[in-house]
Amino acid sequence: MSFLFRRPGTLIVLGTSALGGAAYRFVKPTSSSDASLNPQTFTPYTLVEKQPVSSTSTIFTLRNCNGTAEPESVREVWKRSVWSIQIKQPQLQIARAYTPLPPSSPSPKRADGEPEPENIRLLIRQEKGGEVSTYLHRLPEQSTIEIRGPNVESELPHDIKEVVFLAGGTGIAPAMQVAQALSRRTGSRMDILWANRRREECVGGVSEAGETQQIEQTRLGWWKSLFGMGNQVTQEASVVRTAVTDPTTQGRGIIVQELDALKERCNVQNQVLSVQYYVDEENTFIRPTDLVKRLGSGVQGKKGSKVILVSGPEGFIEHWAGKKVWAGGREGQGPLGGVLGQMDLKGWSVLKL
């Protein structure tokens, strides 16, 4: 799920110019008439709430205009997939993919005992000069937004037991999907390592004691290097000292609160979920040693697959696992490269989202 600069994947929704890269997913002409969410046609949803998370990111809450409950396909994807929906920008007739956040609380029941239709919640970052994200951030509440899906990006192995998830920015949304899917399975363990440029994205997020370290870099910052604006950053050669985490931080951001709630849910069910926060402007960075530690410590005596998932901006994925590649109109995994490609992964497999 390299989130940006996926020009080959840009979708032209209507007209004859449906460009090669995205054509595989879209087989029928679009219409807005379907009442229930489906992958072929766009369904109208109401933008019921916009909750700013930071100066650039907002949680968008969408509700089916017809009050229709989500179809079985959506209930299924929540169980074992990383999945997305697409939002249409009607003036330009283009669409972009976004990753629904897990429900923050169980859906209330209607008078007839049936659950209320689930809202769809999306964490969307406004990209500078970005067509669809800028359009969405300008929309007022109560606007109509057309969406289609679900699109499965990746199925989790049935026997999955351990996950290390490297998330950059809004790459936290698929990490939360995986965490909630794992929370249905007993005996699993998941470690999320979440990197952001700025603290405002994860206010109040505190890593486990002694986990996050501050790196004084003598050269360009992490993100600059990821986006090709600098040379390879030799983090290991940098001076490392323990970060000072302020425990009296003024409250927690929405995403941090939801991650904490997911952690509690996992604890109740005897699973382990940990989240480490890394913030570029605080000079805290994910280091290979953070991974090595996790790959070695496992769920003792339990058989099952162990997967490292990487999700975020293209440069983030490339740095950790190497480039994804386009072939035959689809974006595939490509060879394992980057930092992970040089590590002894001890039987863990890697999936680039």
Ligand SMILES: Cc1cc2nc3c(=O)[nH]c(=O)nc-3n(C[C@H](O)[C@H](O)[C@H](O)COP(=O)(O)OP(=O)(O)OC[C@H]3O[C@@H](n4cnc5c(N)ncnc54)[C@H](O)[C@@H]3O)c2cc1C
């Ligand atoms: C499966 C999937 C799930 C995703 N989930 C999320 C999510 O949950 N949240 C989220 O925020 N995003 C998510 N994304 C990313 C999202 O789909 C969009 O790519 C993102 O919102 C930017 O779209 P845009 O139309 O606003 O920007 P675009 O118009 O596509 O532009 C993106 C950036 O590229 C620059 N740009 C545009 N054209 C060029 C060019 N020709 N050359 C160089 N630079 C250019 C723009 O200035 C901008 O900074 C996901 C992507 C995928 C594939």
